[in-house]
Amino acid sequence: MGFIAQSICETLWPTRCALCDTPGKLLCPRCARSLEFIDYYRACPRCGSPWGSLQCDRCNPVTERELADVSPCVSCFRYEGGAALLVKTYKDKGEQRLADVLARFLADVVDPAWKEWAQAVSYIPATTKARRRRGFDHMALVAQSFSRMTGLPCTQTLEECKAADQRTLSRQERIANMQGRFQAIKALGLNRVLLLDDVITTGATLSSAQCALDRSRCSTRIATIARA
Template sequence: MKPMKGQMALFDERTPAKSRREGAAAKHAAPSRRLRADWRAARDFAADMVAETLYPTRCAVCDKPGAVLCGSCAAALPYIDALTACPRCGAPFGVVQCSECTSVLMEPFGYKEPPYDEMASALVLTEAVRRIVTVYKDQNERGLARPMAQIMARYLPPRWMGAAPVVTFVPATAAARRRRGFDHAEHLARELSFIAGLDFAPLLVAARSRDQRKLGRTGRIGNMRHSLTALAGASMPAAVIVVDDVCTTGATLFAATEALRTAGAKIVWCLTFART
């Protein structure tokens, strides 16, 4: 075939026979790779269909098949009203006088006020919400990360977005990652950054600590103190949004904020899916 103007012919009379054979092999390799890729895609699709037939996707709350979180259950969740929530710590009814971030409650942490600049949470941790979190991170229903992040994205204040913050997350311990097979907060943070159009970066490293769910308030404070450090070599942005699934006492987010500020972050905001 005559080459187009400006292009070289694939072969000409001066091309050695060996080079022509290698070129011909390369020419036919690409369709072969595409065929294998198409076959793998078809195989994975068929496997998904079989799995969906045998074990259909079900709502984490009501167990109805069809979606990981059905519309009815999503609408009935206990959303926090941002207009009545504390503008500093996000407590559901603290807009006038907050009972959660007072100096009395901050004293065991060694603070007079929360170390982060602001915090927001989307939901009150009821049994329905707790079930979503449990199914997501302990039953490996990773598909819940997207609807959870979509709910959280609604609670991003415009003033946060204006600073073009980087989204990061509270990392799970190595033991928790091995047990679950993934880092639940990392998946939430990635989904949130995609939905909100913000940059994502891992900025924190978890040290060894006990499972927070087995500890009371005082135990959580001591357990999380200095349990997080900044990732070595990470370029610390000026403004950061720290993502986690649940806020109980705030000890984990306090530790994350301390680590980020020590490493050079100027503004630290925190966002969680739910809070007690």
């Protein structure tokens, strides 16, 4: 869009904060400060659980029987309050410009050593039904923006197999539903990928993706916008 067209659009429909509706920015400084950031030094170094630095309640041998094993993983926020609204506004209200905002948060939380380690950045593809409903693949846009910020090439590494909508399922049903959901794209030609997703709940989706890439001898490290 040209400068004049952008100016006209901004005059008619000024940019507003996605959380408080204040004119000016997509995410105003006050709302950005209110987000429930996860403290990197208090989080589990393996799965990224917010309070797991000393003893994780998510990836220890007992809870691993109930939750899918996903590691290593880091996340920006706890999925509540403003962070949950931010993700939902982006995914379900069509505010695609938030892709750059979310990608910046991810770029800040990912360890620089991970960026050096990875050959490419990739993402969990949206289901066909979700893409049709929203009109875009939300994590593809975030990954592309992340790529521009970090210089890592962006590539799709996974193809979707059939699975039910996760939002209607219990924790155990989510894990069973995700088994075999993904397959790695043939002739991938990559050994180390940084994989992005929006929200980690049980870890079932990411575990399935990680397993599919493992079968193609591609190692993964994972970063998500939020975790429930």
